[in-house]
Amino acid sequence: MWFISLDKMKNEKTYKVNPTFQRSLQKLLVHGGTLPRESMPSNITVRLPNLEDLEAYALEQWECFLLQLISSSHVEKPLNISSSLMKVFQRRLLSQRDKEAPKLTESGFQFLLMDTNAQLWYIIREYISNSEERGVDAADLISFMLELSFHVIGEAYNINTLTDFQRNIIKDLADLGLVKLQQGRKESWFIPTKLATNLSVSLSDLSSRKQGFVVVETNFRVYAYSSSKLHCEILRLFSRIEYTLPNLIVGAITKESLYNAFENGITADQIISFLQQNAHARVAERIPSVPENVTDQIRLWESDLNRVEMTEAYYYDEFPSREVFEAACDCAREWNGLLWEDSKKMHMVVKTEVHTYVRDYLRRQK
Numbered sequence: 001m002w003f004i005s006l007d008k009m010k011n012e013k014t015y016k017v018n019p020t021f022q023r024s025l026q027k028l029l030v031h032g033g034t035l036p037r038e039s040m041p042s043n044i045t046v047r048l049p050n051l052e053d054l055e056a057y058a059l060e061q062w063e064c065f066l067l068q069l070i071s072s073s074h075v076e077k078p079l080n081i082s083s084s085l086m087k088v089f090q091r092r093l094l095s096q097r098d099k100e101a102p103k104l105t106e107s108g109f110q111f112l113l114m115d116t117n118a119q120l121w122y123i124i125r126e127y128i129s130n131s132e133e134r135g136v137d138a139a140d141l142i143s144f145m146l147e148l149s150f151h152v153i154g155e156a157y158n159i160n161t162l163t164d165f166q167r168n169i170i171k172d173l174a175d176l177g178l179v180k181l182q183q184g185r186k187e188s189w190f191i192p193t194k195l196a197t198n199l200s201v202s203l204s205d206l207s208s209r210k211q212g213f214v215v216v217e218t219n220f221r222v223y224a225y226s227s228s229k230l231h232c233e234i235l236r237l238f239s240r241i242e243y244t245l246p247n248l249i250v251g252a253i254t255k256e257s258l259y260n261a262f263e264n265g266i267t268a269d270q271i272i273s274f275l276q277q278n279a280h281a282r283v284a285e286r287i288p289s290v291p292e293n294v295t296d297q298i299r300l301w302e303s304d305l306n307r308v309e310m311t312e313a314y315y316y317d318e319f320p321s322r323e324v325f326e327a328a329c330d331c332a333r334e335w336n337g338l339l340w341e342d343s344k345k346m347h348m349v350v351k352t353e354v355h356t357y358v359r360d361y362l363r364r365q366k
Contacts, residue, residue: 037147039155040189047182048191051154054180058193061177063230066112066119069093070104070233082172084134088126106265112234113266113274117198123176124199136165144169148178148192149199156182156189212279216253218291224249225280237261238271253294258301268302312352313339319346324365331361 017025042048049057068081069089081089093108104112111119124145131138144166151157159167159181170190174181178196182189213231215223222239224231227247235241238261239251261271272295279289288295319325325346332338337354341347350358 037157040158045156054193057180058177058195066230081175085172088130109264109266113270148196151192153197156191159188212284214278215280215283216275216290220253222251255301262305268298313349314355315349317347332358
């Protein structure tokens with residue numbers, strides 16, 4: 001039903017869509033022609049967690065997953081991660097040799113310094129891109145992810161309404177803390193957490209709500225107001241942890257700890273960005289939130305390791321004449337590939353990618 005009103009003063013027609021049609025149209029655009037999954041009535045579900053407990057569960061599950069990624073020795077209750085998720089990790093984040101425990105790759109170390117929601121999007125993106133190898137339709141997977149992101153946090157949804165494909169996905173998402181699985185007397189259900197609903201929110205909106213926990217002082221001391229084992233292990237990637245209290249981690253940024261981070265593929269900018277994004281509320285409003293002498297020194301220590309740059313090249317000597325030598329140098333310069341020359345001894349060094357051009361030129365001179 002459509003409502004039509006006539007503005008007599010301006011003699012213009014205006015139209016208003018029937019509210020019922022409005023809601024149906026919105027459901028069609030969001031859910032693709034199928035009605036959204038209805039939550040289960042409260043008389044069937046029992047012992048549903050409140051929002052605080054659910055958020056604590058999601059955080060604990062996510063941190064347990066990341067700790068297991070770093071080292072299974074740090075996890076009190078190891079997760080039984082499915083083979084499909086392990087393929088995602090081993091694809092870029094982990095590497096494993098024969099009869100050796102998996103180790104973090106350079107991308108894995110960089111992954112740990114990301115924001116939580118950036119980490120989540122990374123995993124989901126890799127999970128989707130790896131779907132064809134598991135015989136899963138990527139379009140169906142994306143559709144189910146989007147549907148899940150619009151579910152209500154804390155509401156229970158019947159697992160029996162899921163297809164076999166969706167049930168397998170739900171088990172993987174439960175390992176990551178996106179949903180919580182519960183079993184009743186007759187029915188079983190899943191409960192979306194905040195991590196699941198964050199899939200429909202932009203990263204910029206999420207990062208602005210993040211609460212920091214790190215304070216860095218001008219003497220390179222680091223104070224992290226956190227009781228999380230994960231935060232402690234992440235700080236250990238680039239700082240020396242001196243002692244931990246129930247709600248405080250104390251460490252120091254040293255040359256040795258940073259060199260260890262650089263060797264693992266972590267850059268100075270990534271470390272500085274992590275400290276800035278996780279700055280405690282006491283210092284987050286300061287400009288800069290991390291002392292300049294600390295950020296400058298971190299970059300200087302990184303530059304110390306990059307003083308010598310290795311470049312593959314070819315060395316030329318024994319030219320038949322000075323004219324041929326100078327012509328060869330000019331040829332290398334034209335291709336922007338001359339690295340070094342000694343005009344007295346008639347020696348020169350050119351880049352590998354330019355070698356073929358110089359070689360062909362010298363052959364033509366013969």
